[in-house]
Amino acid sequence: MKTRAAVATAPQTDLEIRDVELDAPRADELQVRIVASGVCHTDAIVRDQWYPVPLPSVLGHEGAGIVEAVGSDVQGFKAGDKVVLGPAYCGRCEQCLAGHPMFCVNFYDRNFGGGRADGSKSFSDDSGEISSHFFGQSSFAEHTNVVASGAVKVPDDAPLDLLGPLGCGIMTGSGAVLNVLQPQPGSSVAVFGTGAVGMSGMLAAKAAGATTIIMVDIVPERLEFAKELGATHTVNSKETDPVEAIKEITGGGVEYALDTTGVPPVFAQMTKSLATRGHGALVGAAKLGTEAPFDIGTLLLSGIKISMVVEGDAVPQEFIPRLIALHAAGTFPFDKLTKSYAFEDINQAFADSANGTTLKPIIVF
Ligand code: NAD
Ligand code: ZN
Secondary structure, three states: OOOOOOEOOOOOOOOOOEEEEOOOOOOOOEEEEEEEEEEHHHHHHOOOOOOOOOOEOOOOOOEEEEEEEEOOOOOOOOOOEEEEEEEOOOOOOOHHOOOOOOOOOOOOHHHHHOOOOOOOOOOEEEEEEEEHHHOOOOOOEEEEEEHHHHHEEOOOOOHHHHHHHHHHHHHHHHHHHHHHHHHOOOEEEEEEEEOOOHHHHHHHHHHHOOOOEEEEEEHHHHHHHHHHHOOEEEEOOOOOOOOHHHHHHOOOEEEEEOOOOOOOOHHHHHHHEEEEEEEEOOOOOOOOOOOOOOOOHHHHHHEEEEOOHHHHHHHHHHHHHEEEEEEEOOOOHHHHHEEEHHHHHHHHHHHHHHOOOOOEEEEEE
């Protein structure tokens, strides 16, 4: 069928909205009419080839839409179902079977491979094939074929123009906190980076009952906004040493911490700001090969734990409905992070995300 898609063609270059051909969904796929798709920092770094997804490519991995066709092997979905799209995973490896599909041993190939497992691509135009199946979905398109096992069915009255980011950015920050760090009520949490991922982590920490929530960033407006959304303390790490500040606020160190920046010196700050037997998690992405300094001499005695976390270590089919329920109950107001853009304005959405004026852009088709 004919559809329209935003195509990434080269690093640091605007996406091109093109008329493209979409092939038929395979037996294990759904064809979905995308209603809205969030824009994540990961779309920008893949456009810029930090991860070498073959270009040209249709990116987008926070899609929400309506099922239009169902592959012959797919069970549990019918045309007309509303879905939020999560990452692809094989469902058969030891990590998937152990309940950690975001650590699927085939995760990289399935999500960054540029097409289906058999090498085929869903999109093409006169210039040739265009990479598809980014995170199993390539949601910057009016219609797309998605891996059915990554789709999450949501209620008929669910607001699809809002929910796409639950499939990546929002799930990443909140899942790292709720699934991995698991702060106790009354505990202390520090979050480095106040983008959509960090703010989701903050909202999750608040929902979990943490009572000291420290947000660290270098952009004063973002810190101000973090305070409005519930941070008990903010630290501008351009002006103040965040390790000293966190130790002072918490009386010695913070129990749980999250680095959403992927900046090596910030990761080091996180490790140093933890309390004895504290737990820190890294979710911020860095170029492959990036190393961070880590004082193993001093930190051995601290008993701290560090986790590397992909997509909040969530099972999206279980976790996304819980986030929707928390949002409906008013305890997880992630809608305050979002701003809508028309499809034609997708490059403006990327620019506003990069320059920090919008935390979580959502493209509405
Ligand atoms: P963002 O760019 O909106 O937020 C990053 C924040 O970090 C910004 O507010 C920025 O000012 C702040 N920052 C940058 N350098 C800093 C420094 N030196 N000290 C303190 N703060 C600093 O991005 P986002 O959408 O919130 O995503 C955050 C990261 O998470 C990105 O790297 C993204 O690629 C990654 N990500 C990872 C996963 C995963 O599965 N692990 C999933 C989604 C996104
Ligand atoms: Zn993402």
